[in-house]
Amino acid sequence: MSVLVFAETSEGRFKKIAFEATSYASKIAEMLQTNLVALSINASEPNQLSDYGAAKILNVKNAQLDNFNAKAYADVIKQAAESEGATVVIVDSSSNGLFLAPLVAYNLKAGLASNTVALPSSVAPFVVKRNAFSNKAFCFTELTTSVKVIGLAKNAFGVFENKVESSVEAFNPNLNETDFNITSKEVNKASGKVSIADADIVVSGGRGLKGPENWGMLEELAEVLGAATACSKPVADLDWRPHAEHVGQTGKPVAANLYIAIGISGAIQHLAGINASKVKVVINTDPEAPFFKAADYGIVGDAFEVVPQLVEKLKAFKQNNA
Amino acid sequence: MKILVCISHVPDTTSKINFTEADTKFDTTGVQFVINPHDEYALTRAIWFKEKQGASITVVTVGNQSVEPTLRKCLAIGADDAIRVDAEPKEAFFVAEQLSAVVKQGAFDLVLAGRESLDYNGGMVPGFLAASLNYNFINACIGIEIEGNNATVTREIDGGSEILTTTLPLVVGGQKGLVEEKDLRIPNMRGIMMARKKPLNVVPAVDITPSSKTVSFEKPPLKSACKLIDANNVDELINLLHNEAKVI
Numbered sequence: 001m002s003v004l005v006f007a008e009t010s011e012g013r014f015k016k017i018a019f020e021a022t023s024y025a026s027k028i029a030e031m032l033q034t035n036l037v038a039l040s041i042n043a044s045e046p047n048q049l050s051d052y053g054a055a056k057i058l059n060v061k062n063a064q065l066d067n068f069n070a071k072a073y074a075d076v077i078k079q080a081a082e083s084e085g086a087t088v089v090i091v092d093s094s095s096n097g098l099f100l101a102p103l104v105a106y107n108l109k110a111g112l113a114s115n116t117v118a119l120p121s122s123v124a125p126f127v128v129k130r131n132a133f134s135n136k137a138f139c140f141t142e143l144t145t146s147v148k149v150i151g152l153a154k155n156a157f158g159v160f161e162n163k164v165e166s167s168v169e170a171f172n173p174n175l176n177e178t179d180f181n182i183t184s185k186e187v188n189k190a191s192g193k194v195s196i197a198d199a200d201i202v203v204s205g206g207r208g209l210k211g212p213e214n215w216g217m218l219e220e221l222a223e224v225l226g227a228a229t230a231c232s233k234p235v236a237d238l239d240w241r242p243h244a245e246h247v248g249q250t251g252k253p254v255a256a257n258l259y260i261a262i263g264i265s266g267a268i269q270h271l272a273g274i275n276a277s278k279v280k281v282v283i284n285t286d287p288e289a290p291f292f293k294a295a296d297y298g299i300v301g302d303a304f305e306v307v308p309q310l311v312e313k314l315k316a317f318k319q320n321n322a
Numbered sequence: 323m324k325i326l327v328c329i330s331h332v333p334d335t336t337s338k339i340n341f342t343e344a345d346t347k348f349d350t351t352g353v354q355f356v357i358n359p360h361d362e363y364a365l366t367r368a369i370w371f372k373e374k375q376g377a378s379i380t381v382v383t384v385g386n387q388s389v390e391p392t393l394r395k396c397l398a399i400g401a402d403d404a405i406r407v408d409a410e411p412k413e414a415f416f417v418a419e420q421l422s423a424v425v426k427q428g429a430f431d432l433v434l435a436g437r438e439s440l441d442y443n444g445g446m447v448p449g450f451l452a453a454s455l456n457y458n459f460i461n462a463c464i465g466i467e468i469e470g471n472n473a474t475v476t477r478e479i480d481g482g483s484e485i486l487t488t489t490l491p492l493v494v495g496g497q498k499g500l501v502e503e504k505d506l507r508i509p510n511m512r513g514i515m516m517a518r519k520k521p522l523n524v525v526p527a528v529d530i531t532p533s534s535k536t537v538s539f540e541k542p543p544l545k546s547a548c549k550l551i552d553a554n555n556v557d558e559l560i561n562l563l564h565n566e567a568k569v570i
Contacts, residue, residue: 102449195481
């Protein structure tokens, strides 16, 4: 018996969510009084996972797996879970994690709890708390299968250091030709920009900014904070900003530590997409804007006056706290 | 090409979310149900294939009789026929296996589904379905072209997009981008009249043991009121974010 966590890499380096998933898995192993095994694919420094409680680390080295391929990765995770006798398998909720999780679960004949936000509320029966109804409620789900797969929601648990003695072992899965029925032709990524999915802080603008020419101050604010920029749906529909920046129910979901909404009224569809963020700040001229009901901190004021001030003060703050 | 579009019947986003029976059941009182938005994008893309390249479109959902108006709406928009699997959609694995039986029965070569439903947000059914059928599978699709047996699919990735090629049969978990919002269709009178005559077949469920069950629901604690900060005092905002919220 063991707990297996899949620690995702990007170009050989662990993503932050890999450390979060490993921290979470280490606590579950503790609850089940069993050991934790971490699995990575083509990681350049697999032993980094020992900082988060992974005593045994399996690393797969295989050039065929340099590019993410959901079916092949799911096959590798399944084989590792079987060879380690894992009864609980943890994956993250990145776009890749969401893609492969159902394939892993199905192949292991395991129940899957996606969007899990906390440690199991009980292990016998095995019950986990999950987001549902676009973060307007939680659902307690019991997995009734002998093997369980948990999809850990983004930014739901946190990263906890817990240095342990570890061993790194090579793991050589048997890959099938049919694992590679899907071929990656092209990956388009904005370079040098923080992506909305990976960002701790997201700065988002709405129609209150009046036009695309006014986004300079928002980008400046994002730069000071090391944040990603995003926008409301009307802004994307008006082509003021690219569609990839649209956050909300039909756009990208945001689960950041800090979400700053500038000139966004807070339509229910927008809030549904960003509700999983921990702290929300709104800056809007209209004190009646619905966003003030959802936000933790608010400034009733003109973005064109408030944001430049905020940028200046934050620069000073960052310098003093560097 | 035979396309199956999987439809979820979900509460409208503006619905109040409440629970009954000691927080074990979703309270549908006064709730307006709609086609799951991600599924609507998938259906509209299917109609595009039908009109431009020739295809038949079947829509399917798992549910009791109350979901039929949602299926009729899909028929009014442009699907050719509909299937209702007569069962409570207990959980994702159960639903996926029901859909799998429908796909096998109808020999569909392209299965389009929304990446997740807006009620339980599980995002599990498309992947389970593909695994059950051993079909190719691509999730979070924002574009799809089909030529003969070959598919070129764009999927959303964190911070960008990826273009993939594969072959039919294929299951797609789709979202906005498959078509744009302006391309979505509102049923017109002719469509609604025709939809009444299109077949809506009710099929019995296959016997499947669920892999999970819902124990209970819980609403998040009421949020404390928003702290208002004077527009001329952004220092106070920085102070609160640093010392109280500890996010900067």
